Amino acid sequence: MSLDISTDPLPKILCVDDEPNILSSLRRLFRSKGYQVLTALGGQEGLAVLEEQPIDLVISDMRMPIMDGAAFLAQVRVRWPDTIRLLLTGYSDVQSIIDAINRGEIYRYITKPWDDNDIILVVRQALERKALEIEKKRLEELTHRQNEELKSLNASLEAKVEERTVALRAAHDSLLHVNEKLKNSFLTSIKVFSNVIEMRGGKLAGHSRRVADLARKIAKNMGLEAREIQEIFVAGLLADIGKIGFSDELLDTPVSQLSGDQLGVFHKHTIRAEQLLMPLEDLQGTAKMLRYQHERFDGRGFPDGLQGEAIPLGARILALASDYDNLQIGGLTAKRVHADDAQALIIHGAGNRYDEKVVAAFKHVFNGGIDEPEYQEIAAKNLLPGMILCADVISKEGLLLLPADHVLEPHVIERLMLYDVSGNGKLTVRIRTNRRK
Template sequence: MDAATPLPTILFVDDEPNILSSLRRLFRGQGYRILTADSGAAGLELLRQQAVDLVISDMRMPIMSGAQFLEAVRSEWPGTMRLLLTGYADVQSILDAINRGEIYRYITKPWDDNDIQLIVRHTLERQRLQHEKQRLELLTHTQNEALKALNASLEDKVRQRTADLSKAHDGLLCFNAKLKTNFLLSIKVFSNLIEMRGGGLAGHALRVADLARKLAVRLDCDDATVQDVFVAAMLHNIGQIGLSDELLALPQTAMSGEQLGQYRKHPVRAEQLLMPLDELRGAALLVRAHQERFDGTGYPDQLAALAIPLGARILALASDYDKLQIGMMMPKKLRPEEARAAVLHSRGKRYDPAVVDAFVQMLDAALVPVREPAHATVVVPVAAVQPGMTLAKDLVLPDGSLLLSADHVLDAGLVRQIINYEKTLLHPLRLTVYHD
């Protein structure tokens, strides 16, 4: 657990000292902060003094029963999870506690140590998921309200629409610090916001990200560089958020000098947006440089050859290849073979020859008929994953984010990480691996 994250606090309430001592010993060293109280009144006093995540109360206690105590906890601290500890089979009393205290689970005495530890862990995990759900619902509501305002602004004049988007651009700078703790969600929000602008960009970022990632893998980039290339590709157009709809709809070859000068500022704007987030600084450098040319005539810094980061050289080719096909660079849309020819024509001028060669090899490999039986694949649950297995497909989380890329060889450390990560999810993961 992160040193900055406070330990979950558990309060045990029981009028029997030996029971409290047993519970304290059982949960000592388990990563919790333990509090105890010998009566309901003492438990309530502790709750008034400090925050508690989970309360476990005995049913039979003098003066104030467990049901009465848990009812008071539910009333004053509804966010605190509640468990009932009962040593007798009085169904009506248990039902009373459930109805009045709205307990999550009840545990019978004598308890099984493994069972009670598992129940506590699951209870605290449920509380964490509830808090995360509330946070995401609030974030989604905020984003939906912003999108409603953006859609309404589309009916206004161009000047008003541009002004509204400029305000949204300024707002994104303010939100960067808050989005720092939610890296993947930040990427989705930014990328989707850009593609809502229209101009034929729908799906562009995802197609570019997929092609750029494959090129980075083919060029033997390390995992960190592959990740930066993928993220940069998803966000490479974020600097265009302040540009007008008319300008975005124009192919670059149809722009006037003034329009082209305004358009060419977007890599620098994008870098300014992404730099405040530590996790995005590598991608920000690639986004700034993705309009540089291998011959040194690009922008904004006129870098040439190997002075341009490799990730930016990859991103430049991947982005242009897709834009040529959707009509964002030339007045007409090119067929895939025409876009490929245009890329080859600019080898050594616009694009790095090594990147172009890898690109051509990748396209040619996709056209070669399979002469031998393809490697068989099998879908396995996380529990069946073994070191040495190779991913046949990207490992994608339920929210659509990439966890591991295809062709990744799993070692013992990665297997342990995947197992531990799955425990934080609501649904089990399944991996597609090659089968010998």
């Protein structure tokens, strides 16, 4: 066991693996980013470290002797629930990963070999999320304490009541701001994870974002509440999460050309998606949409053969949006279908494959029946601090650079300009015309 000691209150990371070379690589990587790093050559040694001092984040290998990563992280969850848990695995067995997620309630799993930038980003986001949650809890306790003080004030102390009211209002506004940052961080994390899924194959690049955007527009056109629209948008981003264990051959083969055995594997991806999201309470509605995204309105779909309005509305919307994009990228048939022909096929499937009401909203979207925020295209070199993104900024490789609604700061603009220089100075972004969100 080794320990880096620093006088700065830097986050502490514990890396657990039975392979010293892996621990050395992780130690070098995170030391260079300014973190305090502790290492342990197994689960028992890792538990001993946790008993001696507080740890912010644990990265554990899955396959270790005596105590594997799933058993180790399960104990960490019970004894130190506030410690963030990450799983490092080279497993190809998706079920083993699902079991580890359910037992240890891990924040994220990372596959070997890892990409240094990706693992640093995951750790940074996890620690930022934890910091926001701690700040949220502090503000909630502050609000509660001030409420109790307010109750005890004498009616004659109007000036003091006014002073406390102002303080409460400031704490409440700050709490709302932290809650909003938490929600945005959560959605950004989902978008990043969606990017990771899409990196498995060429056809998947940008697919999830297009499906999510079309599903959101259809849901908005149907008059759904903002919470439901957001849930459907998230389902679109995660529509292919159950395919994460598919072989490259299966991912590249159109559904119409799959063999019987391949179809059997393919049909299970919706159930696997539901299982992967099972530990996340806030995504239970999304999990149901993913399970039923391949049900047909006439009852001839899978996995449960649901019919009509027995299928959740979000799943009915997701089915149409996903098929529309898959027709154009060759995901359903060997030959790619032109957008106009794809629309015609979707409309032809009303009442059989798709819900007629969803098809009607789909037609309305393409006839200009959806109001989008006003924006203007601005070159990267002309961006100013305080501008708000109207849409995600996507790299030429299809990766998420910045999420929609991000407020630009000077250092972010500088990074965008550096990226723009490497891309021949052609990067433009959509900026809200009205800067107020």
